Amino acid sequence: MLELVDIGRSFRVGPGEMHILRHLSLTVAAGELVSIMGGSGSGKTTLMNIIGLLDKPTSGQYRIDGQDVLRAEARELSRLRNRLIGFVFQSFFLLPRLNAWRNVALPLMYRGTPEAEARRRALAMLERVGLAERTEHMPAMLSGGQKQRVAIARALVGEPRVVLADEPTGALDPKVSQEIMDLFLELKREFGVLILIITHDPGVAAQCERQVVLANGALTETLRAC
Amino acid sequence: MLKRVLAEAVANLLASRQRSALALLGIVIGAAAVIAMLNVGAIARNETIRQFRQLGTDILMLRLDSDSGLGNFQLADVEALPGEVPMVTEVAPFVIGGGSVLHEGNVSNGSHLGVTADFASVARLRTQSGRFISNLDRYELYAVLGQGMAQQLSTPYAPVRVGSNLRIGRYVFTVIGILEPVLQSPMMPVDIDNTLFVSVPNVRRIMANPAMSMAVARIRPDAEAEAAVRQVERYFAPKIRDQRLSVLSARQLIAGMQNQMQLFTLLLGAVGAIALALGGVGVMNIMLVSIAERRREIGVRLAIGAEPGDIRTLFLAEAVILSVAGGIIGIFLGIGGAWFFAWLSGWEFVLSPSAVPLGAGVSAAVGIFFGFYPAVMASRLDPIEALRAE
Numbered sequence: 226m227l228e229l230v231d232i233g234r235s236f237r238v239g240p241g242e243m244h245i246l247r248h249l250s251l252t253v254a255a256g257e258l259v260s261i262m263g264g265s266g267s268g269k270t271t272l273m274n275i276i277g278l279l280d281k282p283t284s285g286q287y288r289i290d291g292q293d294v295l296r297a298e299a300r301e302l303s304r305l306r307n308r309l310i311g312f313v314f315q316s317f318f319l320l321p322r323l324n325a326w327r328n329v330a331l332p333l334m335y336r337g338t339p340e341a342e343a344r345r346r347a348l349a350m351l352e353r354v355g356l357a358e359r360t361e362h363m364p365a366m367l368s369g370g371q372k373q374r375v376a377i378a379r380a381l382v383g384e385p386r387v388v389l390a391d392e393p394t395g396a397l398d399p400k401v402s403q404e405i406m407d408l409f410l411e412l413k414r415e416f417g418v419l420i421l422i423i424t425h426d427p428g429v430a431a432q433c434e435r436q437v438v439l440a441n442g443a444l445t446e447t448l449r450a451c
Numbered sequence: 452m453l454k455r456v457l458a459e460a461v462a463n464l465l466a467s468r469q470r471s472a473l474a475l476l477g478i479v480i481g482a483a484a485v486i487a488m489l490n491v492g493a494i495a496r497n498e499t500i501r502q503f504r505q506l507g508t509d510i511l512m513l514r515l516d517s518d519s520g521l522g523n524f525q526l527a528d529v530e531a532l533p534g535e536v537p538m539v540t541e542v543a544p545f546v547i548g549g550g551s552v553l554h555e556g557n558v559s560n561g562s563h564l565g566v567t568a569d570f571a572s573v574a575r576l577r578t579q580s581g582r583f584i585s586n587l588d589r590y591e592l593y594a595v596l597g598q599g600m601a602q603q604l605s606t607p608y609a610p611v612r613v614g615s616n617l618r619i620g621r622y623v624f625t626v627i628g629i630l631e632p633v634l635q636s637p638m639m640p641v642d643i644d645n646t647l648f649v650s651v652p653n654v655r656r657i658m659a660n661p662a663m664s665m666a667v668a669r670i671r672p673d674a675e676a677e678a679a680v681r682q683v684e685r686y687f688a689p690k691i692r693d694q695r696l697s698v699l700s701a702r703q704l705i706a707g708m709q710n711q712m713q714l715f716t717l718l719l720g721a722v723g724a725i726a727l728a729l730g731g732v733g734v735m736n737i738m739l740v741s742i743a744e745r746r747r748e749i750g751v752r753l754a755i756g757a758e759p760g761d762i763r764t765l766f767l768a769e770a771v772i773l774s775v776a777g778g779i780i781g782i783f784l785g786i787g788g789a790w791f792f793a794w795l796s797g798w799e800f801v802l803s804p805s806a807v808p809l810g811a812g813v814s815a816a817v818g819i820f821f822g823f824y825p826a827v828m829a830s831r832l833d834p835i836e837a838l839r840a841e
């Protein structure tokens with residue numbers, strides 16, 4: 226489903242160039258759960274931005290379901306992100322002025338879904354992540370784990386094919402971290418969605434069926450089992 | 452969709468109330484100035500029309516000056532004017548002076564006019580009681596009073612009415628008529644309401660150096676005012692020797708007043724426009740600050756699938772709502788200001804029909820104009836950079 230071939234990404238820094246990603250290739254099938262590990266500054270977030278269509282590689286090819294997505298222009302990319310991809314960030318990134326269900330409904334709003342239906346689906350998704358009682362809460366009134374659940378509900382409400390999670394448990398304590406991980410595993414089974422989790426936590430990575438490590442700009446697969 | 456964007460924009464503005472209020476202020480002042488300008492213009496126009504309603508606009512005021520002071524018309528020359536200049540239908544010369552009038556211990560200082568019987572019809576005066584001066588009244592000590600002067604001289608026990616006696620200098624005059632109230636006209640050299648009228652022969656008794664220096668004339672309603680003025684000047688030229696004649700027509704006076712009004716209106720308008728522009732810059736500034744603060748939010752929205760156009764619409768909506776809210780407050784303030792102006796000057800308040808739509812339209816336009824640049828800036832943010840923002 227995702228196909229990255231020979232990806233390179235470099236940044237111009239002063240007079241020189243920094244090659245963060247070099248000849249990176251990765252293919253992930255629909256419904257797989259993949260962890261990406263790597264040292265700080267190794268380029269994990271850079272890779273996620275490329276996969277998430279927020280950034281374009283300097284070289285290489287990227288296809289989603291066989292479609293060359295590097296050709297798309299800004300508006301088309303917005304639409305692809307909206308339909309295909311859900312994001313989960315380390316520090317949640319909920320909109321502070323919207324309550325829980327409005328945060329969750331946001332991707333549907335940008336898709337033009339009527340408000341009543343968007344609300345119904347947002348409430349259902351919040352119930353699914355265990356927050357049926359917190360739908361009207363503002364983000365500031367939620368705990369870290371609850372915020373991340375709202376963020377996961379937001380990532381999934383639009384029924385995307387891919388969920389990209391950049392250190393989703395990085396800001397949470399181990400117990401809550403495991404609850405979030407369990408939620409990911411359940412949702413993967415239930416929705417058959419492809420999940421990419423960037424993590425520093427070997428415990429989190431161990432629960433994924435595929436584990437890859439990013440080093441020196443390229444990926445090495447450490448294990449393919451389960 | 453629009454409803455949702457507006458609701459969200461309003462929520463965002465309310466979230467930073469203080470800042471929104473500050474941005475509002477400039478727009479409020481600008482819109483208020485523009486609205487006040489329009490309304491004061493309308494009030495003044497209305498007042499001009501009102502002032503001339505009584506006297507009409509087909510009127511000329513003639514005035515003669517000599518090197519030593521007031522000039523002196525020959526009564527016969529003036530009375531022959533309608534026959535010689537067909538555009539003029541009626542004319543009434545008069546002697547102008549002033550002084551104090553006593554009645555039962557009350558004193559009134561006003562104008563004194565020595566007039567012929569025609570004055571009442573040319574100046575469109577009506578008596579409330581009694582009659583006006585007639586040409587048969589010569590040295591009889593008769594006086595006609597304007598409404599205001601009559602009231603001023605009245606005491607609770609002795610109201611001034613027909614038959615009352617007034618003392619002017621060494622003479623005692625008998626009131627033979629009291630006029631209906633009259634609005635002061637910019638054409639008239641005196642306030643009719645506060646004037647005492649006597650026959651021309653009597654002026655020697657109450658004025659030190661009487662001179663028949665003025666005349667009021669009525670021209671045909673279809674006559675062209677400037678042509679009439681020229682013809683009157685030509686008629687008098689050989690008759691007045693080295694005296695100087697000036698002829699003022701009501702229509703020219705109105706044109707002059709309107710010109711002046713326009714200048715004043717333009718000035719206020721310029722002030723309003725500058726304030727609106729400053730207000731617009733204020734809105735722009737606030738929007739830029741708000742966008743800088745909300746970079747991460749913009750990043751999240753873009754990641755979630757907002758198109759650049761959606762971001763632009765959101766911020767443009769905030770700017771426009773801010774401006775229109777300011778505009779609406781400004782409209783009320785401006786109308787209030789105009790009302791206050793009318794109250795101060797004693798003029799009738801009228802609401803200019805264009806004020807409200809224009810005020811709302813202009814402030815919305817300011818919002819769009821000054822909100823556009825920040826909104827486009829926001830929509831062009833790189834989602835990655837925006838997400839990385841603290």
Ligand SMILES: Nc1ncnc2c1ncn2[C@@H]1O[C@H](COP(=O)(O)OP(=O)(O)OP(=O)(O)O)[C@@H](O)[C@H]1O
Pocket residue numbers: 236237238243245263264265266267268269270271272
């Ligand atoms: N726009 C940019 N311009 C220049 N350098 C950049 C830019 N974006 C990222 N980098 C560099 O690329 C490298 C990789 O950054 P990235 O954020 O992908 O690392 P990461 O693997 O996610 O690290 P962490 O685990 O700390 O989150 C870093 O050295 C960073 O400084």
Ligand SMILES: [Mg+2]
Pocket residue numbers: 269270271391
């Ligand atoms: Mg990172």
